[in-house]
Amino acid sequence: xxEFKLPSLGSDMDDGKLIAWHVxxxxxVKKGQVIAVVxxxxxxxxxxxxxxxxxxxxxxxxxQTIPVGTVMARLxxxxxxxxxxxxxxxxxxxxxxxxxxAAELGLDLxxxxxxxxxxxxxxxxxxxxxAPAPKPAASAVSAASxxxxxxxxxxxxxxxxxxxSKREIPHYYLSETVPMGRALExxxxxxxxxxxxxxxxxxxxxxxxxxxxxxxxxxxxxxxVDGAFTPAAAAHIGVAISLRxxxxxxxxxxxxxxxxxxxxxxxLADLVKRCRAGSLRSxxxxxxxxxxxxxxxxxxxxxxxxxxxxxxxxxxxxxVTERPWAEAGRVTVMPAxxxxxxxxxxxxxxxxxxxxxxxxxxxxxxxxxx
Amino acid sequence: MSTRTSYREALRAAHREALQRDxxxxxxxxxxxxxxxxxxxxxxxxxxxxxxRVRDTPLSELGFVGAGIGAALGGMRPIVEVMTxxxxxxxxxxxxxxxxxxxxxxGGQYSVPVVIRMASGAGRQLAAQHSHSLEVWYAHVPGIKVxxxxxxxxxxGMLWPALQDPDPVVMFEHAQLYNLEDELxxxxxxxxxxxxxVRRAGSAxxxxxYGGSLPRALAAAQTLAADGxxxxxxxxxxxxxxxxxxxxxxxxxxxxxxxxxxxxxxxxLAAEVLARVAEDAFYELDAxxxxxxxxxxxxxxxxxxxxxxxxxxxxxxxxxxxMLGR
Numbered sequence: 001x002x003e004f005k006l007p008s009l010g011s012d013m014d015d016g017k018l019i020a021w022h023v024x025x026x027x028x029v030k031k032g033q034v035i036a037v038v039x040x041x042x043x044x045x046x047x048x049x050x051x052x053x054x055x056x057x058x059x060x061x062x063x064q065t066i067p068v069g070t071v072m073a074r075l076x077x078x079x080x081x082x083x084x085x086x087x088x089x090x091x092x093x094x095x096x097x098x099x100x101x102a103a104e105l106g107l108d109l110x111x112x113x114x115x116x117x118x119x120x121x122x123x124x125x126x127x128x129x130x131a132p133a134p135k136p137a138a139s140a141v142s143a144a145s146x147x148x149x150x151x152x153x154x155x156x157x158x159x160x161x162x163x164x165s166k167r168e169i170p171h172y173y174l175s176e177t178v179p180m181g182r183a184l185e186x187x188x189x190x191x192x193x194x195x196x197x198x199x200x201x202x203x204x205x206x207x208x209x210x211x212x213x214x215x216x217x218x219x220x221x222x223x224x225v226d227g228a229f230t231p232a233a234a235a236h237i238g239v240a241i242s243l244r245x246x247x248x249x250x251x252x253x254x255x256x257x258x259x260x261x262x263x264x265x266x267x268l269a270d271l272v273k274r275c276r277a278g279s280l281r282s283x284x285x286x287x288x289x290x291x292x293x294x295x296x297x298x299x300x301x302x303x304x305x306x307x308x309x310x311x312x313x314x315x316x317x318x319x320v321t322e323r324p325w326a327e328a329g330r331v332t333v334m335p336a337x338x339x340x341x342x343x344x345x346x347x348x349x350x351x352x353x354x355x356x357x358x359x360x361x362x363x364x365x366x367x368x369x370x
Numbered sequence: 371m372s373t374r375t376s377y378r379e380a381l382r383a384a385h386r387e388a389l390q391r392d393x394x395x396x397x398x399x400x401x402x403x404x405x406x407x408x409x410x411x412x413x414x415x416x417x418x419x420x421x422x423r424v425r426d427t428p429l430s431e432l433g434f435v436g437a438g439i440g441a442a443l444g445g446m447r448p449i450v451e452v453m454t455x456x457x458x459x460x461x462x463x464x465x466x467x468x469x470x471x472x473x474x475x476x477g478g479q480y481s482v483p484v485v486i487r488m489a490s491g492a493g494r495q496l497a498a499q500h501s502h503s504l505e506v507w508y509a510h511v512p513g514i515k516v517x518x519x520x521x522x523x524x525x526x527g528m529l530w531p532a533l534q535d536p537d538p539v540v541m542f543e544h545a546q547l548y549n550l551e552d553e554l555x556x557x558x559x560x561x562x563x564x565x566x567x568v569r570r571a572g573s574a575x576x577x578x579x580y581g582g583s584l585p586r587a588l589a590a591a592q593t594l595a596a597d598g599x600x601x602x603x604x605x606x607x608x609x610x611x612x613x614x615x616x617x618x619x620x621x622x623x624x625x626x627x628x629x630x631x632x633x634x635x636x637x638x639l640a641a642e643v644l645a646r647v648a649e650d651a652f653y654e655l656d657a658x659x660x661x662x663x664x665x666x667x668x669x670x671x672x673x674x675x676x677x678x679x680x681x682x683x684x685x686x687x688x689x690x691x692x693m694l695g696r
Contacts, residue, residue: 061692061695063691063695063696064692065688095625095655095656095657096652096653096654096655096656097625097653097654097655097656098656099653100653115695116656116657116695117657117658117692117693117694117695120657120695122656122657122695123625123656124656
């Protein structure tokens with residue numbers, strides 16, 4: 001029997017409220033399939049299953065708020081037989097009072113829909129079924145939290161994560177000016193051949209360059225958990241996305257290093273859209289191995305970010321501006337941006353951080369290879 | 371005519387009244403005299419009534435509780451204060467083996483009219499040796515009456531009738547209640563030691579509780595009311611013998627019962643109350659009976675852990691919503 005537990009979708013998540021089950025007992029599920037929707041302080045998240053199997057029992061009830069790690073459902077592993085005598089969902093639950101009332105009314109419980117906990121038939125369900133003119137079913141939608149509540153919750157969870165980061169992580173900060181002339185020129189040429197809808201944004205070059213740079217500096221890309229650093233096999237880049245109602249989320253752009261620029265552009269556009277619509281997948285919330293923030297869009301020259309634990313590094317990009325540029329004994333005008341690195345000194349030293357930024361700068365000078 | 375009074379002041383007034391009305395009454399316990407009581411309940415009574423009637427004892431629960439029981443056998447009406455229920459475990463032998471049993475063992479020839487008071491409960495960061503709720507240990511034992519005043523009126527009114535009881539009475543004062551304030555009528559209301567009290571009327575579910583959990587249950591009921599869920603809140607008041615009829619009458623109306631008990635869940639008073647409901651009102655129930663109890667750990671010192679271990683208004687409200695499928 002496999003226990004399916006509510007995953008932690010980030011260090012700032014303590015609990016979640018179940019909004020929907022997408023599966024029922026008896027359904028076969030595949031690894032990666034979305035099986036539930038859980039509301040967190042950030043958004044309603046599609047929760048993916050991590051195992052192949054067959055749903056045996058759903059434990060968490062709709063509307064219930066449960067801590068991370070709570071067993072939400074039990075699955076049978078492929079080939080596993082259901083335990084004998086344990087078929088908790090096969091018998092319709094009926095409260096004693098409802099059963100007695102149904103007997104008095106001569107009502108067949110098979111035709112009554114249960115709305116109580118775990119689908120139990122309650123007294124009200126019996127009365128409703130027996131009423132001559134059935135009233136429209138009461139709306140099952142629970143009182144949705146107001147946007148103001150959501151904003152306050154998000155503020156609280158950001159406060160918790162960032163407070164923890166600054167308490168636990170000894171940050172060091174480095175910055176480097178990156179000439180962007182070649183990259184922007186290459187982008188102009190590349191976009192000239194593309195229809196408007198598939199044009200590449202400079203952000204895609206930056207993300208891809210980060211994903212490639214960490215290959216040479218694996219101590220920037222991974223998680224620090226229980227006193228030990230584990231480098232990640234791939235670069236799942238958390239993209240900081242500010243939300244319209246305030247606050248932000250940094251969901252993962254999976255394995256950005258192995259994706260082509262066009263694919264990355266599509267994925268980025270999709271991620272931003274779904275993030276703002278509040279429909280992210282659980283793996284996107286829990287997988288990031290390094291975060292990129294691009295406050296240049298907001299007009300600042302440089303940004304020194306706070307690392308999102310348990311990650312160990314955050315790369316910041318400022319605005320691209322034209323600057324006087326001295327090169328080979330001449331001064332020219334060069335579009336450039338400031339790239340910064342906030343990194344965890346428990347895992348890496350400034351020397352490695354400097355190599356990382358230098359590598360990042362060099363990669364952006366050869367855009368055709370990205 | 372009523373006056374704003376604290377639970378502590380109400381208890382003190384009850385002690386003064388007892389000392390004035392009956393010359394056989396005296397108070398004994400650790401620091402009850404010169405210091406005025408660990409929770410300041412007896413403050414000023416030593417000066418007013420003298421050392422013969424407000425007696426400091428050595429730090430020996432076994433000794434002074436035994437002495438109190440002996441004094442009761444000898445015709446006095448002692449009020450014995452034990453600092454906390456945790457410490458009272460040292461005196462379980464005289465309470466359970468002597469005070470509770472003597473009437474039965476002597477064929478009714480002896481009675482032990484002692485009142486033993488003690489603080490119980492957590493919430494003040496006093497850690498595992500000063501914070502437990504062991505009311506059920508005493509409520510388990512035939513031969514003693516167990517009280518849990520949860521309101522200012524009960525704090526004022528329960529002591530005198532307890533002293534009139536010919537058998538031993540154990541009275542639990544939740545330490546978080548001492549600063550509770552409420553209007554108290556003058557003259558104070560006469561209370562009985564028989565009935566549970568409906569502290570809030572409602573129709574959606576019955577929340578049963580006692581002692582320090584009453585304010586939390588009422589707070590939860592208020593939260594639920596904002597969502598249109600009207601909870602009835604019952605204060606047991608007397609933990610032995612239980613007034614189960616009041617609980618059953620409420621459950622027959624609401625058809626759902628949730629017990630809030632600061633004791634640990636396993637073998638708790640909540641277990642007893644819910645078993646009685648299941649035995650006597652099974653066919654009235656429209657949802658499985660539910661409990662909110664303390665987590666099964668020695669009460670932690672750290673504030674956040676202590677809070678997490680105890681029943682709270684949000685936990686109670688969440689459980690109530692779950693029972694209603696809301």
